[in-house]
Amino acid sequence: MKRGADQTSISSFFGTPSKRQAIETSDGKPANNSPKSTKHRDAFYKPWLQKYTWIVHEDDEGMFCALCTKHKQLPRNGSTSWIKTPCQSYREDAIRRHQDSTCHIVEIMLCI
Numbered sequence: 887m888k889r890g891a892d893q894t895s896i897s898s899f900f901g902t903p904s905k906r907q908a909i910e911t912s913d914g915k916p917a918n919n920s921p922k923s924t925k926h927r928d929a930f931y932k933p934w935l936q937k938y939t940w941i942v943h944e945d946d947e948g949m950f951c952a953l954c955t956k957h958k959q960l961p962r963n964g965s966t967s968w969i970k971t972p973c974q975s976y977r978e979d980a981i982r983r984h985q986d987s988t989c990h991i992v993e994i995m996l997c998i
């Protein structure tokens with residue numbers, strides 16, 4: 887009977903759960919196969935200049951804050967990064983951290 891054969895092929899096409907036991911990836915694979923390449927070089931991401939208009943990027947130095955350097959506004963914790971020394975961690979969370987810092991917020995209020 888041809889009709890019966892067609893029905894089994896359709897059901898196998900949609901995947902019967904009894905056939906799934908063939909997938910066994912827990913054993914036999916070398917664990918050290920995946921390369922851990924998290925060591926990507928940090929680089930300045932140019933669209934940040936449009937997003938954070940206060941960033942001043944100096945090549946080979948890092949990022950400065952145009953607002954805070956203007957009035958030499960130093961944060962209370964004594965850190966001079968973004969103002970006297972460039973911020974060299976090219977990560978958006980570092981940018982956001984400065985943006986949310988008190989000295990920067992004060993600077994924005996002074997500018998207004």
Ligand SMILES: [Zn+2]
Pocket residue numbers: 940951952953954955968984989990993
């Ligand atoms: Zn600032």
